Amino acid sequence: MLLFLNQLINGLHVGAIYALIALGYTMVYGIVRLINFAHGDILMVGAYTAVVLITMLHLPVLLVIILVLLVCVLFGVLIERVAYKPLRNSPRISSLITAIGVSMLLQNIALLVFTPTPKPYPISLSLPALQIGTLSIGSITVLTILVSAALMIVLQLFVSTTRAGKAMRAVSEDFDAAQLMGINVNNTISLTFAIGCALAGIGSLLYGLAYPSVSPTLGALPGLKAFIAAVLGGIGIIPGAMLGGLIMGLAESLTKAYISSQLSDAVVYGILIVVLLFKPSGLLGRGTREKV
Amino acid sequence: MLKVEHLDLYYGAIHALHDICFEVEQGEIVTLIGANGAGKTSILHAISGLLPYRNGLVTFAGCPITKMPPHKLVGMGLVHVPEGRRVFARMSVMENLDMGAFTSRSKEDQARTLEKVFEHFPRLKERRRQAAGTLSGGEQQMLAMGRALMSKPKLLMMDEPSMGLSPLLVQEIFAITREINREGVTVLLVEQNAHMALSIANRGYVLETGRIIKEGAAGDLLRDEDVKKAYLGT
Numbered sequence: 001m002l003l004f005l006n007q008l009i010n011g012l013h014v015g016a017i018y019a020l021i022a023l024g025y026t027m028v029y030g031i032v033r034l035i036n037f038a039h040g041d042i043l044m045v046g047a048y049t050a051v052v053l054i055t056m057l058h059l060p061v062l063l064v065i066i067l068v069l070l071v072c073v074l075f076g077v078l079i080e081r082v083a084y085k086p087l088r089n090s091p092r093i094s095s096l097i098t099a100i101g102v103s104m105l106l107q108n109i110a111l112l113v114f115t116p117t118p119k120p121y122p123i124s125l126s127l128p129a130l131q132i133g134t135l136s137i138g139s140i141t142v143l144t145i146l147v148s149a150a151l152m153i154v155l156q157l158f159v160s161t162t163r164a165g166k167a168m169r170a171v172s173e174d175f176d177a178a179q180l181m182g183i184n185v186n187n188t189i190s191l192t193f194a195i196g197c198a199l200a201g202i203g204s205l206l207y208g209l210a211y212p213s214v215s216p217t218l219g220a221l222p223g224l225k226a227f228i229a230a231v232l233g234g235i236g237i238i239p240g241a242m243l244g245g246l247i248m249g250l251a252e253s254l255t256k257a258y259i260s261s262q263l264s265d266a267v268v269y270g271i272l273i274v275v276l277l278f279k280p281s282g283l284l285g286r287g288t289r290e291k292v
Numbered sequence: 293m294l295k296v297e298h299l300d301l302y303y304g305a306i307h308a309l310h311d312i313c314f315e316v317e318q319g320e321i322v323t324l325i326g327a328n329g330a331g332k333t334s335i336l337h338a339i340s341g342l343l344p345y346r347n348g349l350v351t352f353a354g355c356p357i358t359k360m361p362p363h364k365l366v367g368m369g370l371v372h373v374p375e376g377r378r379v380f381a382r383m384s385v386m387e388n389l390d391m392g393a394f395t396s397r398s399k400e401d402q403a404r405t406l407e408k409v410f411e412h413f414p415r416l417k418e419r420r421r422q423a424a425g426t427l428s429g430g431e432q433q434m435l436a437m438g439r440a441l442m443s444k445p446k447l448l449m450m451d452e453p454s455m456g457l458s459p460l461l462v463q464e465i466f467a468i469t470r471e472i473n474r475e476g477v478t479v480l481l482v483e484q485n486a487h488m489a490l491s492i493a494n495r496g497y498v499l500e501t502g503r504i505i506k507e508g509a510a511g512d513l514l515r516d517e518d519v520k521k522a523y524l525g526t
């Protein structure tokens with residue numbers, strides 16, 4: 001029972017990180033119908049930013065956190081403007097290939113600048129674990145779950161109540177009609193990339209705390225898992241990314257504990273395949289289109 | 293108020309609009325009629341900036357608006373109700389109306405305009421919490437018009453509001469269009485339903501395969517033998 005609870009909490013921990021990253025995939029897809037394969041690499045950008053700022057420039061942690069977020073946002077917005085925007089009216093395969101290209105570019109630049117040798121993640125958290133009876137939950141886990149939950153609530157409120165959030169939903173539903181309402185779609189798209197990458201930036205902080213080793217391909221695996229989470233929950237749907245992330249995290253940690261740690265990825269992909277077989281649009285996806 | 297001069301539009305190699313020239317004066321209802329594929333929607337998209345065009349000059353309220361991005365026109369009072377309603381299906385009726393008022397910054401102003409819109413379309417008030425995608429076709433048309441009115445347009449361009457509606461609803465929509473016009477909104481009405489459109493319009497232009505082939509007072513066009521044969525089915 002204790003093992004089960006521990007694995008459940010581990011699953012929530014990993015799942016919360018996947019969910020944060022998955023939100024970036026899903027929001028961007030929702031608005032420009034593009035799988036931004038470079039999104040996972042924003043995690044790596046955030047991690048190296050922390051490395052540079054702390055181990056080389058010795059800046060205080062709080063300032064570093066803010067700068068990491070800014071750098072991630074800047075990268076996301078620039079990537080959109082430079083690489084994706086010119087292709088907005090091209091066939092979708094062009095921007096998809098471009099996205100893969102951007103991802104490889106970022107990884108290779110990191111390889112060139114930072115070498116393939118992993119660097120230790122420079123931020124750590126040393127608070128006592130939370131004790132509930134015999135159950136002990138690590139402080140990083142507690143922090144990750146709380147921060148992610150809070151961010152998801154804020155994001156949900158943002159898109160459902162604010163002017164900019166509603167504009168985002170309008171653009172994702174109908175690009176042209178949104179422009180005819182006077183919505184500046186370029187700004188709305190930039191805002192979407194900015195929010196997605198800010199979440200990835202926070203994801204990079206939480207990921208670094210949990211797996212404190214920074215390498216050029218750091219973002220690839222969590223990026224892939226988060227992408228799968230977004231598809232699992234229904235790509236383009238914000239609560240779907242949250243749900244998908246949590247399911248992925250839980251499936252992974254429970255498989256590791258009870259079946260085999262080698263099989264955890266197979267189980268995750270298996271779940272994805274089964275869900276997509278029965279519901280191709282994902283768990284929360286709308287199977288049919290609304291009346292138009 | 294709106295002036296289109298020598299507009300040429302291409303889809304790749306296809307020359308879709310040839311030297312289109314027309315004008316809408318303040319306070320008028322002007323209709324552009326034409327069969328399927330004549331180029332009516334293309335004209336509105338060109339004016340709104342949704343489609344780039346090769347040649348031509350478009351002026352609105354004395355301002356050249358050629359190459360202006362679509363979102364800037366709303367603030368100037370030029371508003372386009374697109375073909376097929378294009379309401380935001382997953383957003384509520386109320387949220388759709390809010391999007392219509394996107395460029396307006398004053399809450400009080402918005403509330404007053406909303407009252408007006410609900411007077412024209414009481415059905416929308418009853419259904420304001422419902423998702424727009426679950427409305428009937430007629431209700432969606434009302435929402436598309438109400439949403440456009442929320443931005444307090446000077447010129448309303450409507451693309452086939454009668455499409456897919458029952459004759460009774462078409463009458464209702466056209467009656468409301470006339471009311472809106474009486475309240476001071478100039479209307480550019482694109483229609484295949486030539487009879488209905490000409491019966492509420494002051495003037496009309498007839499469009500055939502990308503060219504304007506006839507223009508005149510609506511009453512004259514209604515009596516015109518060619519127009520009768522081609523568009524009025526008599």
Ligand SMILES: Nc1ncnc2c1ncn2[C@@H]1O[C@H](COP(=O)(O)OP(=O)(O)OP(=O)(O)O)[C@@H](O)[C@H]1O
Pocket residue numbers: 303306308326327328329330331332333334335375484
């Ligand atoms: N995206 C496009 N690519 C190529 N050709 C197009 C495109 N859109 C429209 N056309 C062509 O341009 C011409 C005019 O089309 P348009 O949609 O403006 O006609 P319409 O008068 O609005 O017709 P309808 O009454 O059916 O709405 C048609 O021949 C159409 O096939």
Ligand SMILES: [Mg+2]
Pocket residue numbers: 332333334375451452
């Ligand atoms: Mg049309």
